[in-house]
Amino acid sequence: MFREAATNGDSIDLEEYTTSVTSYIGKCIDDMTVSKTITTRSNQKPWMTAEVHAFLKSRDSAFRAGDKEALRTARAKLSRAIKEAKRMHAQSIHGHFQDSGDSRRMWQGIQVITNYKTTPSACDSDASLPDALNDFYTQFEAQNNVAARKTIPPPNDQVLCLSTADVKRTLCRVNPRKSAGPDNIPGRVLRECAEQLESSMTSSTFS
Numbered sequence: 001m002f003r004e005a006a007t008n009g010d011s012i013d014l015e016e017y018t019t020s021v022t023s024y025i026g027k028c029i030d031d032m033t034v035s036k037t038i039t040t041r042s043n044q045k046p047w048m049t050a051e052v053h054a055f056l057k058s059r060d061s062a063f064r065a066g067d068k069e070a071l072r073t074a075r076a077k078l079s080r081a082i083k084e085a086k087r088m089h090a091q092s093i094h095g096h097f098q099d100s101g102d103s104r105r106m107w108q109g110i111q112v113i114t115n116y117k118t119t120p121s122a123c124d125s126d127a128s129l130p131d132a133l134n135d136f137y138t139q140f141e142a143q144n145n146v147a148a149r150k151t152i153p154p155p156n157d158q159v160l161c162l163s164t165a166d167v168k169r170t171l172c173r174v175n176p177r178k179s180a181g182p183d184n185i186p187g188r189v190l191r192e193c194a195e196q197l198e199s200s201m202t203s204s205t206f207s
Helices: 002-006 014-032 050-065 068-095 103-114 128-142 164-172 187-192
Strands: none
Touching: 050 068, 068 103, 164 187
8 A cells, every 4th residue: 555655657755655654653653542641749759549549539528528437437548548559669669679680670769769850951942053053054065066966876786675574573673662763653663563564664675
């Protein structure tokens, strides 16, 4: 389907082919991904769970209703839920230090203990910088009077051929923890859907 859309005569427009594939992958991601809104507060405890939130709401409801018996029961349940949440949180932190060979998890545990949070760098609001860079790099092309021409490959040049197995093997090696590239396709999608994407990402020849 994508090859037919990008085929013009006997040639395949590689840019059109790539755009079609990445756009379709992005559409599938938008259709299948569930978006959730999570509200965090500066004083929110790291051990706070949804169960504790539910018991907090039930305690507040019992307090507003003036039901002493329900309030006593809600407080007892809330106390037990907080103890269990703290125990699970401590167990989770201890798990970061069980494997001494995994330095990444160890640093995550240290960040949780010290409550370390990175501050995102602010972007420069000066809009003249892109224009200055554009003027700087275009000055080299202003004095270039040589017409652009396509380089003809030599007759004995070998064409790069990729099989679906090569593409699948490469996609399975993608690190899902790394950020997405300019196409905004997460690495996890490429890795988990390697079998489905191997045929659409394989072109017969690349010159």
